[in-house]
Amino acid sequence: xxxxxxxxxxxxxxxxxxxxxxxxxxxxxxxxxxxxxxxxxxxxxxxxxxxxxxxxxxxxxxxxxxxxxxxxxxxxxxxxxxxxxxxxxxxxxxxxxxxxxxxxxxxxxxxxxxxxxxxxxxxxxxxxxxxxxxxxxxxxxxxxxxxxxxxxxxxxxxxxxxxxxxxxxxxxxxxxxxxxxxxxxxxxxxxxxxxxxxxxxxxxxxxxxxxxxxxxxxxxxxxxxxxxxxxxxxxxxxxxxxxxxxxxxxxxxxxxxxxxxxxxxxxxxxxxxxxxxxxxxxxxxxxxxxxxxxxxxxxxxxxxxxxxxxxxxxxxxxxxxxxxxxxxxxxxxxxxxxxxxxxxxxxxxxxxxxxxxxxxxxxxxxxxxxxxxxxxxxxxxxxxxxxxxxxxxxxxxxxxxxxxxxxxxxxxxxxxxxxxxxxxxxxxxxxxxxxxxxxxxxxxxxxxxxxxxxxxxxxxxxxxxxxxxxxxxxxxxxxxxxxxxxxxxxxxxxxxxxxxxxxxxxxxxxxxxxxxxxxxxxx
Ligand SMILES: *[C@@H]1O[C@H](CO)[C@@H](O)[C@H](O)[C@H]1NC(C)=O
Ligand SMILES: *[C@@H]1O[C@H](CO)[C@@H](O)[C@H](O)[C@H]1NC(C)=O
Ligand SMILES: *[C@@H]1O[C@H](CO)[C@@H](O)[C@H](O)[C@H]1NC(C)=O
Ligand SMILES: *[C@@H]1O[C@H](CO)[C@@H](O)[C@H](O)[C@H]1NC(C)=O
Ligand SMILES: *[C@@H]1O[C@H](CO)[C@@H](O)[C@H](O)[C@H]1NC(C)=O
Numbered sequence: 001x002x003x004x005x006x007x008x009x010x011x012x013x014x015x016x017x018x019x020x021x022x023x024x025x026x027x028x029x030x031x032x033x034x035x036x037x038x039x040x041x042x043x044x045x046x047x048x049x050x051x052x053x054x055x056x057x058x059x060x061x062x063x064x065x066x067x068x069x070x071x072x073x074x075x076x077x078x079x080x081x082x083x084x085x086x087x088x089x090x091x092x093x094x095x096x097x098x099x100x101x102x103x104x105x106x107x108x109x110x111x112x113x114x115x116x117x118x119x120x121x122x123x124x125x126x127x128x129x130x131x132x133x134x135x136x137x138x139x140x141x142x143x144x145x146x147x148x149x150x151x152x153x154x155x156x157x158x159x160x161x162x163x164x165x166x167x168x169x170x171x172x173x174x175x176x177x178x179x180x181x182x183x184x185x186x187x188x189x190x191x192x193x194x195x196x197x198x199x200x201x202x203x204x205x206x207x208x209x210x211x212x213x214x215x216x217x218x219x220x221x222x223x224x225x226x227x228x229x230x231x232x233x234x235x236x237x238x239x240x241x242x243x244x245x246x247x248x249x250x251x252x253x254x255x256x257x258x259x260x261x262x263x264x265x266x267x268x269x270x271x272x273x274x275x276x277x278x279x280x281x282x283x284x285x286x287x288x289x290x291x292x293x294x295x296x297x298x299x300x301x302x303x304x305x306x307x308x309x310x311x312x313x314x315x316x317x318x319x320x321x322x323x324x325x326x327x328x329x330x331x332x333x334x335x336x337x338x339x340x341x342x343x344x345x346x347x348x349x350x351x352x353x354x355x356x357x358x359x360x361x362x363x364x365x366x367x368x369x370x371x372x373x374x375x376x377x378x379x380x381x382x383x384x385x386x387x388x389x390x391x392x393x394x395x396x397x398x399x400x401x402x403x404x405x406x407x408x409x410x411x412x413x414x415x416x417x418x419x420x421x422x423x424x425x426x427x428x429x430x431x432x433x434x435x436x437x438x439x440x441x442x443x444x445x446x447x448x449x450x451x452x453x454x455x456x457x458x459x460x461x462x463x464x465x466x467x468x469x470x471x472x473x474x475x476x477x478x479x480x481x482x483x484x485x486x487x488x489x490x491x492x493x494x495x496x497x498x499x500x501x502x503x504x505x506x507x508x509x510x511x512x513x514x515x516x517x518x519x520x521x522x523x
Pocket of ligand 1: 029032040041044047048049319
């Protein structure tokens with residue numbers, strides 16, 4: 001299986017190379033592609049120093065060069081150049097203002113369904129060749145505004161829900177994803193591929209998904225921006241699920257502004273995820289989220305620092321010092337920081353097992369996955385039981401043996417959303433209402449602030465939003481992040497805070513590929 005897989009991977013690139021040669025080679029662009037933002041690209045489209053075709057060609061070639069080492073991309077889209085041609089023609093013929101994502105290449109985590117030539121597999125061979133019956137809700141919206149679907153990004157296989165021992169960033173189809181800042185560091189997951197790809201400039205923007213930490217963790221350690229939206233703000237339809245109670249789709253990009261442009265494009269009602277998207281649609285502001293890209297967005301914001309259980313660095317570490325500098329800068333920018341706040345029962349919530357999250361998610365996965373598989377037009381597997389048999393049959397080829405499938409087996413042994421599961425769910429609801437809800441309302445907070453993805457279960461079990469952005473680099477150059485979290489629908493204030501923080505700190509540096517990274521000689 002692995003060698004067959006490598007073959008099909010490289011032939012996908014060959015296909016694209018051949019395909020691109022059939023297009024007239026436009027003159028070489030002088031555009032600076034490194035760290036290119038959506039605004040700079042749109043400006044260059046407008047002043048005719050860049051075309052979407054040139055942009056797509058650039059990313060395809062960069063993927064070709066870097067991906068054998070980074071393993072951030074599973075498949076590139078054979079139709080990406082054709083979509084770019086179409087975008088260029090549209091701009092040429094009707095040069096009015098379009099959506100910011102028009103002609104912009106985007107990579108999608110491999111669990112986000114596309115009804116095109118790309119496979120949707122959650123990184124697993126079990127789903128290779130399965131056919132989705134329609135685009136996922138978020139992809140339908142992206143196509144509508146003219147974004148170019150560049151390909152599928154790798155991920156921790158099955159959103160890290162197959163095996164407890166598989167490393168983050170690993171999947172059978174593309175192998176181990178690599179943190180571009182330090183090969184020895186984890187890329188985290190499960191949206192490892194989107195975060196690596198955004199960090200290494202393999203696309204303009206990317207999309208990930210989160211159940212508990214899967215956007216904010218890889219965003220933090222790959223020095224990019226991740227937005228985990230309120231559950232239901234973005235449709236989960238035709239996305240390979242973990243838990244519909246917690247799953248959410250969100251952008252992973254190099255800047256807050258780019259992530260907000262993506263959020264504006266994908267948020268909203270979807271008839272195929274109607275209950276959750278209808279409920280959350282009330283949070284979407286008129287004029288979109290970009291209105292909150294406010295340079296002075298920290299002024300007057302009440303932000304609670306959660307120390308105990310979260311800020312766990314020794315006091316002389318780089319992280320501890322840098323966070324204190326960030327806090328004093330935030331105060332200088334007008335934020336009101338309330339220090340040493342505590343969420344009731346934090347230690348219970350942060351323990352997946354004690355909160356009831358584990359029990360609930362393990363039961364919900366089976367129901368949700370079987371429902372997803374039943375909607376496929378065709379598929380080699382039609383149930384979790386089929387996936388387990390597939391893994392068992394191929395365990396030698398696919399390292400199933402090493403990593404096992406204990407989580408799958410636990411899930412298969414559950415029998416739906418029974419009274420025990422309902423009890424666990426109501427326990428989590430209690431923990432949320434007496435925890436983050438009570439604290440934020442009592443102190444009238446706009447946000448809580450924590451390092452990296454330490455807060456993920458608090459946000460996860462309640463369906464709350466969070467934004468992670470670059471905070472610094474440790475002694476060996478591994479990035480760390482800062483996360484602003486809030487209650488449902490708090491995206492506008494989180495965006496104001498995150499944007500103002502980013503503009504004041506300008507932490508992000510692209511990976512140099514020099515230190516701790518052997519690829520440099522192959523470039
Ligand atoms: C076009 O816009 C890009 C992006 O802002 C800029 O780098 C470039 O210098 C501009 N070129 C011209 C000819 O104005
Ligand atoms: C999807 O998977 C099939 C089966 O392996 C493969 O032939 C095809 O090339 C894949 N699609 C892309 C776009 O790589
Ligand atoms: C604090 O850090 C230690 C050592 O890194 C770790 O084992 C522990 O789980 C952390 N505690 C929390 C609450 O994050
Ligand atoms: C916690 O873990 C134990 C043993 O692994 C298991 O029996 C129990 O059901 C779990 N509890 C919850 C609430 O998930
Ligand atoms: C914290 O947990 C304990 C036991 O799990 C429970 O009795 C108590 O009500 C909880 N406190 C809050 C504020 O939720």
